[in-house]
Amino acid sequence: MDNGNxxxxxxxxxxSFVIYFFPTFIASYRKHVNGTSIFLVNLFLGWTFLGWVVALVWASSANTEKSAEKSTPAPPLSDDRACPYCAETIKNAAIKCKHCGADVEPVKSPRLKQGWVAFTACHDKEEQERTMDAIAMAGLPVVSMIGLAVGAGPYETKDEAKRALAALRDGPRLFSEIVYRDSVSGKYAPITD
Structure with missing residues (x-):
C-alpha cells in the first residue's frame, strides 16, 4: 500500500495554508487598520466558507492606513511674517527677503507658557526620551507634562493641538490625548525659554 509522496x-x-489565510495576507499587504481582527476571524471562523468570505471582504474594504502623501503634518500656523521693507510675506526664520533681497533679522516666535497640548504617557525614562525625540523629529515643540508624560505644544487653540495630535499619530505613530496645560496650578513644570 503506497502512502504517497x-x-x-x-x-x-x-x-492549503496560503488559501486559508489569504484574507489575512490581503489585510497585511493593504495595511488594514483592523488587520488583527481580520486575522482572528480568519483563524477561528475561516474553516467555515462564510467566515472565510467575511474575512476576505473585510480585508478588501477601504479601511486602510493613510498613505504617505495624506499623512504629512500640517505646517505651523504662525510661520510667516511681513518683510519690514517691502511688506511681502516671508518666513519667520528668513534672514533675507526673497522678494526685495533685503537682509532681515530672523524672528523667533514667543513660546506659550500655557495652552492646549497633545500629550503622550510614557512608562519609563527611556520611552520618554524616545517620545521626546519623535516629537522633535516631527517638527513640533516638546513640553514636559505630569510624571513621565510629554507632549507637543502648548498651542493657543485646540485645533492646533488636534493637528499636532494627527501629526503624532500619522508620523511617529504615537497615541496622544489633548489636555489644557496651565502655568499656575503647580501640576506642570514651568516652561523656560
Whole structure:
C-alpha cells in the first residue's frame, strides 16, 4: 500500500495554508487598520466558507492606513511674517527677503507658557526620551507634562493641538490625548525659554 509522496503532501499543506489565510495576507499587504481582527476571524471562523468570505471582504474594504502623501503634518500656523521693507510675506526664520533681497533679522516666535497640548504617557525614562525625540523629529515643540508624560505644544487653540495630535499619530505613530496645560496650578513644570 503506497502512502504517497511526502513532498506532494507538504506542497498540498502549504497551498492549503496560503488559501486559508489569504484574507489575512490581503489585510497585511493593504495595511488594514483592523488587520488583527481580520486575522482572528480568519483563524477561528475561516474553516467555515462564510467566515472565510467575511474575512476576505473585510480585508478588501477601504479601511486602510493613510498613505504617505495624506499623512504629512500640517505646517505651523504662525510661520510667516511681513518683510519690514517691502511688506511681502516671508518666513519667520528668513534672514533675507526673497522678494526685495533685503537682509532681515530672523524672528523667533514667543513660546506659550500655557495652552492646549497633545500629550503622550510614557512608562519609563527611556520611552520618554524616545517620545521626546519623535516629537522633535516631527517638527513640533516638546513640553514636559505630569510624571513621565510629554507632549507637543502648548498651542493657543485646540485645533492646533488636534493637528499636532494627527501629526503624532500619522508620523511617529504615537497615541496622544489633548489636555489644557496651565502655568499656575503647580501640576506642570514651568516652561523656560
Amino acid at each position: 511526502p513532498a506532494a503532501a507538504f506542497l498540498l499543506l502549504a497551498i
